[in-house]
Amino acid sequence: xxxxxLRHGALALLFALTGASHAQRAAVQPQPLKSGLxxxxxxxxxxxxxxxxxxxxxxxxxxxxxxxEAAGREAKSCASCHGDAKTSMQGVATRYPRIDAGSxxxxxxxxxxxxxxxxxxxxxxxxxxxxxxxxxTAYVAQQSRGMPMKTVIDWQNRHNFEAGRAMYYRxxxxxxxxxxxxxxxxxxxxxxxETISQGHSVAYPIYRLEWQAMGSLHRxxxxxxxxxxxxxxxxxxxxxxxxxxxxxxxxxxxxxETPGVRR
Amino acid sequence: MTARVQVxxxxxxxxxxxxxxxxxxxxxxxxxxxxxxxxxTKNVVNKFTCRYNGIEIFRAEMGSGxxxxxxxxxxxxxxxxxxxxxxWIDDEGQTGSERVALTVTG
Numbered sequence: 001x002x003x004x005x006l007r008h009g010a011l012a013l014l015f016a017l018t019g020a021s022h023a024q025r026a027a028v029q030p031q032p033l034k035s036g037l038x039x040x041x042x043x044x045x046x047x048x049x050x051x052x053x054x055x056x057x058x059x060x061x062x063x064x065x066x067x068x069e070a071a072g073r074e075a076k077s078c079a080s081c082h083g084d085a086k087t088s089m090q091g092v093a094t095r096y097p098r099i100d101a102g103s104x105x106x107x108x109x110x111x112x113x114x115x116x117x118x119x120x121x122x123x124x125x126x127x128x129x130x131x132x133x134x135x136x137t138a139y140v141a142q143q144s145r146g147m148p149m150k151t152v153i154d155w156q157n158r159h160n161f162e163a164g165r166a167m168y169y170r171x172x173x174x175x176x177x178x179x180x181x182x183x184x185x186x187x188x189x190x191x192x193x194e195t196i197s198q199g200h201s202v203a204y205p206i207y208r209l210e211w212q213a214m215g216s217l218h219r220x221x222x223x224x225x226x227x228x229x230x231x232x233x234x235x236x237x238x239x240x241x242x243x244x245x246x247x248x249x250x251x252x253x254x255x256x257e258t259p260g261v262r263r
Numbered sequence: 264m265t266a267r268v269q270v271x272x273x274x275x276x277x278x279x280x281x282x283x284x285x286x287x288x289x290x291x292x293x294x295x296x297x298x299x300x301x302x303x304t305k306n307v308v309n310k311f312t313c314r315y316n317g318i319e320i321f322r323a324e325m326g327s328g329x330x331x332x333x334x335x336x337x338x339x340x341x342x343x344x345x346x347x348x349x350x351w352i353d354d355e356g357q358t359g360s361e362r363v364a365l366t367v368t369g
Contacts, residue, residue: 053283055334058265058266061265212330
């Protein structure tokens with residue numbers, strides 16, 4: 001009898017625990033939504049807002065040149081098909097990452113540019129984090145600057161979204177920390193001298209003063225993984241793409257800031 | 264090396280104009296080590312000049328203390344219409360150059 005009660009109690013406790021952790025793991029957007037800019041100093045904000053001084057613009061300028069450059073066996077440039085990026089690429093970044101119709105896989109802006117290089121231009125692939133890929137990505141995303149994110153979760157990408165959400169809440173590394181423990185549950189608080197941001201993806205690729213260079217969202221993911229002493233996943237890996245989709249949804253209607261500047 | 268220059272297209276004679284140039288460069292300090300623990304050779308843009316119709320109006324000698332992708336900001340008096348020529352060189356001997364036309368009225 002007592003043993004039965006105990007077992008019941010233990011079961012109830014187990015349900016309570018799993019129930020609680022389940023509730024914690026629901027996909028939620030931070031309220032109110034705040035851009036990473038609100039967690040930086042005035043100097044960084046000023047640097048991002050000055051279109052000339054913003055060092056990320058150097059990469060975007062490189063991208064603008066590349067947009068016009070014919071490449072590969074087809075001797076086609078981006079402009080040959082897409083025309084003027086200032087009109088054709090407007091709003092495009094607000095819908096990425098998205099499901100690629102051909103492969104039925106999730107693809108981000110970098111992936112789309114690489115795919116165009118490979119299939120349409122038949123040119124040499126740009127490496128992840130190369131100045132070329134960062135430049136073109138920044139140039140394309142820049143055409144959506146100021147436009148709110150428009151991520152739609154539907155039957156096509158729900159599976160990726162759920163995987164991304166799970167990754168967001170999964171503890172990792174020797175520090176045993178999840179993304180959520182900093183950026184969902186403790187944003188606005190201090191981590192050493194830094195204020196923890198909400199961890200949005202809308203300003204990428206960004207110029208980080210710490211990197212002294214422009215870097216992709218996946219580089220940032222790897223920095224965080226290194227920070228919690230976890231195994232680093234490769235750039236463009238499916239896990240990172242899923243996480244990128246989750247973050248794109250989590251950013252709600254925050255406007256795109258590319259090229260952003262952060263510490 | 265990508266660079267961006269900001270100079271007003273037109274200015275009145277005698278007007279003080281602001282000139283800005285951003286140069287994409289890693290400005291490797293020489294104090295850092297690579298993943299294998301080997302020292303990374305210093306490589307910075309060490310000399311930068313700006314000439315206005317052939318006359319040097321600004322020069323900078325830079326070292327390890329300057330951040331990557333330096334932004335230089337200086338002023339000059341618009342005198343006559345002509346050309347501003349920017350030249351720079353880094354420790355590896357790589358050079359960069361930009362030229363911008365300036366129209367002076369009045």
